[in-house]
Amino acid sequence: MKNLIIIGARGYGREVYNLAIQCDGYQKDYVIKGFLDDKLDALVGFDNYPEIISSVENYEIQENDVFICALGSVKWKKHYVELIQGKGGQFINLIHPTVIINSNVKIGNGLIVFMYSNISNDCEIGDYVTIQGFVAIGHDSKIGKWAHINAYSFMGGYAILEDEVCLNTRATVLPNVIIRKGATVGAASLVIKNVKENTTVFGVPAKRLEF
Template sequence: MAKRLLVMGAGGHGRAVADLAAECGWTVAGFTDRVTGASILGRDEDLTALAAAGAMDAAVVGVGNAALDRRAALFQLLKASGIVVATLVHPRAVLSRSCRLGEGVVVFAGGVLGSSVEVGDNAVVYSGVIAEHDCRIGAHAYLSPGVVLCGGVTIEAGAFLGARATVLPNLTVGKEAEVAAGAVVISDVPAGEMVMGVPARPRGGR
């Protein structure tokens, strides 16, 4: 019998995570969210009560890039509640045998994680992401579809990379920094900064 998974967040990303979970052999028990609706078992604050009632065997964060700070908070809530946090890897993702994943990581179809790549807790690796050898992806980081990380790149905790952003080898994208869709990063991005363009520059910069 398939194990039951609770997805925290019922928006677009949450539904994508639910589909991923089904591909990984889970039965999706339902969602928590701030609103009510079909398949929503309760609010996020009801997590402990749902666990006590035996509503699920594990849970995963399903909030997307519209609320990155909430993603981290929900993960901490899961850990504090003692609930098993699922890690989901699509069957059509390609992971090196030396790759290491933290708790709550989700890797969608077509993701490629190379030799000695490390992915921190609760990070998102969307469809078609390529992270080559020795990359370090921090906790709660969010890599949108088609992101390319060349070898030795460090993505620090909570950073966001938009669709098809590219980071050249051995660079660092700092904590909670943002890289816009399509940007090409050729130098380190400081913590909290947003960069865009080719080559990537701070927003409003030249």
């Protein structure tokens, strides 16, 4: 039996805890040991959660520990996953039992996939991707490492998200569109053409925002 440790004990960490206890592996493959967070009082006022054991930086990995990263920021997810990897830590996937994964889908490691999402046939999902609830991913789509796809988003067939892309809530990416590395798509946006690396787009149709 593995001991699952959740990186991050804030609001999203509490969501991932509830996902973990709903997944098929709970109490079969793993139990939940607790959280890692540098804000040691993050759970004050919240009942029925396991303890915050330590910060990520100070935690010493024990035998049978496995990890999942519950951070909504692509930047900080990558940072803390790499910290744990540097200590020899291993990550697992948490995929809600209502998720539909169709034929020939290739999935990576460290995935978080929430309820009622659909991953259509022949897709490729990279390591440490987060897919929130009610997301639809069309056939032959590719999602790169570290990507974060928020609730109710849609990707058409053959769409590509490169590494470290973030789709915010209800974003729509039309078929065959490529969103390059590190780009962000704003909430409720409609992406009809390719998006350049490390840019932010928003609107219907989505256009580049300048900061």
